[in-house]
Structure formats: C-alpha cells, structure tokens
Amino acid sequence: MPGYAKPVFLIFFVIIVAGTTGGFLAADRGRRVFVWCLLCGLLPPFLLILYFAKPLCEVEGVFKKCSKCGELIKWHSPVCKYCKTEQPG
Numbered sequence: 262m263p264g265y266a267k268p269v270f271l272i273f274f275v276i277i278v279a280g281t282t283g284g285f286l287a288a289d290r291g292r293r294v295f296v297w298c299l300l301c302g303l304l305p306p307f308l309l310i311l312y313f314a315k316p317l318c319e320v321e322g323v324f325k326k327c328s329k330c331g332e333l334i335k336w337h338s339p340v341c342k343y344c345k346t347e348q349p350g
C-alpha cells in the first residue's frame with residue numbers, strides 16, 4: 262500500500278464503521294436510517310447523541326408503548342419504568 266493511501270483508507274474505515282453503527286442505532290430508535298448513517302459517518306460524535314436519544318415511535322421487537330401511560334419502553338420490559346404498570350404479554 263502506498264504511503265498516502267494509509268490515512269485515506271483509515272478515514273474511509275472510520276466513516277463506514279461509524280455510518281453503519283449509526284444506521285443500526287437509528288433503526289432501533291425508529292429514526293431515519295439514511296440521514297443518521299450520513300451524519301454519524303461524517304461526524305462520529307453524533308453516535309453519542311443517537312445512542313442517548315429516545316425512540317420516536319414503536320419499533321417491533323425493540324420498543325413498545327406502555328399500555329397505560331403511552332411512554333416508549335423496552336419491548337421485553339415486564340414493567341413500565343415511568344408508571345410502574347405491568348405490561349401484558
């Protein structure tokens with residue numbers, strides 16, 4: 262590999278890894294995958310923002326709405342962490 266190719270390769274590697282991670286995180290949170298893929302690829306700190314972001318909507322197998330208060334909670338969570346209501350199913 263020529264000397265100049267190494268940093269270019271490294272940058273592409275970071276963009277691809279950060280972008281892919283961002284895409285998966287976005288999908289888990291019901292956000293637009295493509296937009297977050299680009300954002301995280303170009304600016305990896307967005308990964309942190311996305312990681313701590315609340316989901317926007319119910320995501321099958323990941324987040325569901327509490328049957329009582331309507332807050333989004335983890336799919337398999339037996340009790341709502343906001344109102345402590347037991348979840349059916």
Ligand SMILES: [Zn+2]
Pocket residue numbers: 327328329330331332341342343344345346
């Ligand atoms: Zn609740």
